[in-house]
Amino acid sequence: MLTTIVFATLFIGLIVASLVLWAVLLWLGLRWAKVADVTTRRVVLATTAAVVLNATIDVLFALVSPSSDALFIALVVAQLAAAVIVPCLVIAKVFKTRFLRAVQAWLPTLLAPVLPVAFAIFVLRPLLYEAFVVPTNAMAPTLIGYHWQGVCPECGRPNYCSPLDERFGPSDPPQMICDNFHVIQPSDVDRRTHTADRFFAAKFLTPRRWDLVVFQYPGEPSTLYVKRLVGLPGERIHIDDGAVWVNGKKQAPPDAIRGLVYLSELWGSVRRPAVLGDDEYFMLGDFSAQSKDSRLWERGAPGHNPFAVPESHLKGVVTHTYWPPDRWRIHR
Numbered sequence: 001m002l003t004t005i006v007f008a009t010l011f012i013g014l015i016v017a018s019l020v021l022w023a024v025l026l027w028l029g030l031r032w033a034k035v036a037d038v039t040t041r042r043v044v045l046a047t048t049a050a051v052v053l054n055a056t057i058d059v060l061f062a063l064v065s066p067s068s069d070a071l072f073i074a075l076v077v078a079q080l081a082a083a084v085i086v087p088c089l090v091i092a093k094v095f096k097t098r099f100l101r102a103v104q105a106w107l108p109t110l111l112a113p114v115l116p117v118a119f120a121i122f123v124l125r126p127l128l129y130e131a132f133v134v135p136t137n138a139m140a141p142t143l144i145g146y147h148w149q150g151v152c153p154e155c156g157r158p159n160y161c162s163p164l165d166e167r168f169g170p171s172d173p174p175q176m177i178c179d180n181f182h183v184i185q186p187s188d189v190d191r192r193t194h195t196a197d198r199f200f201a202a203k204f205l206t207p208r209r210w211d212l213v214v215f216q217y218p219g220e221p222s223t224l225y226v227k228r229l230v231g232l233p234g235e236r237i238h239i240d241d242g243a244v245w246v247n248g249k250k251q252a253p254p255d256a257i258r259g260l261v262y263l264s265e266l267w268g269s270v271r272r273p274a275v276l277g278d279d280e281y282f283m284l285g286d287f288s289a290q291s292k293d294s295r296l297w298e299r300g301a302p303g304h305n306p307f308a309v310p311e312s313h314l315k316g317v318v319t320h321t322y323w324p325p326d327r328w329r330i331h332r
Contacts, residue, residue, distance in 0.1 A: 003202055003319040003332055007129065014116050022112040023047040026091070029105035035095050046094040050087035057082050127203055130316060132214060132226065134197045137162045138291035139226055141179045142212065142257070142331075143321065145196045148189050152178035159184070162290070163193050177287045181259040198323040201226075201316030205332070210254050212318035212331055213283065215309050218301040226318065227293050228257075231274060231282025233311070238273040239264040239295070244284070263288045265295035267307035280308035 023043050030038045061079045066072035087109070092102035134145040140160045152159045159178035177183050201214045207229050217223040230244045230251070231237040237246060242261035244251045253260060262284055268274045274282050274294065285291025300306035301313065321329040 003205070004330055006202075007200065007320060010124065010128065014119070017119075018112060018116050019047060019051060021115055022051070022109050025108040025112055026105065029108040030091075030095065032108065033097075033101045033104040035097050035101060035105055038095070042094050046087075046091050049094070050090045053086050053090065054083060057086065129200050129202055129319075130214075131198060131200055131322075132224070134199070134226065135224075136290075137177075138285035138287055138293070139212070139228070140177050140287045140290075141181070142228075142286045142329075143197050143199065143226060143318070144194075144327070147194050147196070148174075148176075148191055149194050150176060150186055150189050152176075152180065152182050153184065153186070154178070154182045155180045159186075161189070163191070175289055177290075181257070181261065181286075183261075183287075183289055195324055197321050197327050199226075199318050199321045199331075202319045202332075203316045205317040205319070207281070207314060207317050209251070210257075213281075214315040214318065215281075215283070216313040216315065218304065218306075218309060218313060219297060219299045221301070221313065224315065225283070225293075227283035227285050227291070229281055230284050231268075231276055231280075231294075233276055233278050233280055235282075236273050236275050237268050237282045238270055239268050240270050257286065260286055261288065263295075267297070268295050274305070274307045276308055277305065279311040280304060281311070281314070282307060283309055 026047060027038065027043050030043070058079070061075060064075060066075055084103075084106075088099060088102045088106050091097070091105055092099050095102070095105075097105075134143045136145045137147055137160060140147070141158075144160050146163060147160045148163050150159050151157070155178060157179040159176040159182070161174040161176040164174060174189070175183055175185050176189070207213050209229060209232060211229050212226060213229045214224055214226045217225045231246065235246050236248070237244065239245070239262045242263075244253070244262060264270070266272065268282065276282060282294045284295070285293045294307040294309070297306050300308055301310050304310050318331050320331065321327050
C-alpha cells in the first residue's frame with residue numbers, strides 16, 4: 001500500500017505541477033502578447049479547457065488503427081496540428097483576442113514539459129521509480145513478455161508461452177504455464193502474439209524474500225533480468241520437492257505463488273546447495289522450466305559465486321504492473 005501511495009502522489013504531483021507551470025507560462029505569454037483583461041479565473045479556465053480538449057483528442061487518435069503508412073503519417077500530422085490549433089483557439093475564445101495573438105501567447109507554454117521531464121530524468125528515474133518492459137516469459141504468469149495465449153485444460157485459466165519463430169518451419173507445441181502455475185504442452189495453441197507487461201521498479205525499497213527484483217545479469221552486466229528473490233546474504237539455499245529451503249528450513253511462499261513448483265538444476269540442488277556471501281542474492285524465475293536463473297548460471301560477477309547476484313547489481317524492486325490495463329497488478 002505504501003508504494004502505491006508514493007507512486008500515486010508522484011504521478012498526481014507531476015500532473016499538477018505541469019498544469020500550474022502551463023498556466024504560469026500562459027500568463028507570461030498573454031503579458032508578452034499584450035492581451036487585455038487577463039485574470040486568474042480566465043487563465044485557469046483556458047488552461048483547463050486546453051488540457052482537457054488536447055487529452056480527449058489524443059485518446060481519439062490513439063483509438064484509430066491506420067491501415068497504411070500514408071494514413072499513419074496523415075494521423076500524426078493531424079495530431080500535431082490539433083496540439084497547436086486547439087489551445088490557440090481556446091485562448092482566442094477565452095480572452096477574446098485575434099488568433100495570431102493567441103498563438104503568440106501560447107508559445108511560452110511549449111516550455112511547460114521542461115521541468116517535469118528534468119525531474120523525471122534527474123530525480124525520478126535514478127532515485128525513485130523506473131519503468132521496464134518484460135523481455136521474456138521466464139517470470140510467467142506473474143510477469144509476461146510477448147506471448148501466445150491459450151486456456152489451461154486443468155483449471156480453465158489463461159496460460160502463456162513465448163512465440164516460436166515459424167520461419168524455420170513447424171515445431172512441437174511449446175510448454176505453457178497458466179495463472180495457477182500448471183505447466184502443460186498443449187496440442188493446439190492460439191498463435192497470435194500478445195503484448196508484454198510493462199512495470200515499475202522502486203529504487204528506494206530494500207529487497208525482501210519473494211520480491212520481484214530487477215538486476216544486472218552477472219554474466220553480462222549490460223543485460224537486465226527480472227526474477228524472484230529467494231535467497232538473502234549469508235544463507236544456504238537448496239530446492240527439494242519443488243520448494244525453496246533456507247538453512248535447512250522449508251519456506252512457505254506467498255499465497256500469490258502457492259502452486260509454483262521449482263525445478264532443481266545445477267546450483268541450489270540438494271547435492272550442490274548455494275551458499276551465499278555477505279552481499280549475494282539467489283534468484284529464481286516463476287516459470288521454472290523456462291527460466292535461466294541462479295540455478296543455471298555458469299559465470300558470475302568477478303569475485304562472486306556463479307549463482308549469485310551481488311548487491312551492487314540490484315536495480316530495484318518491482319511494485320506495479322501498469323500495462324496493459326487488464327494486467328494491472330500491485331506486487332509490493
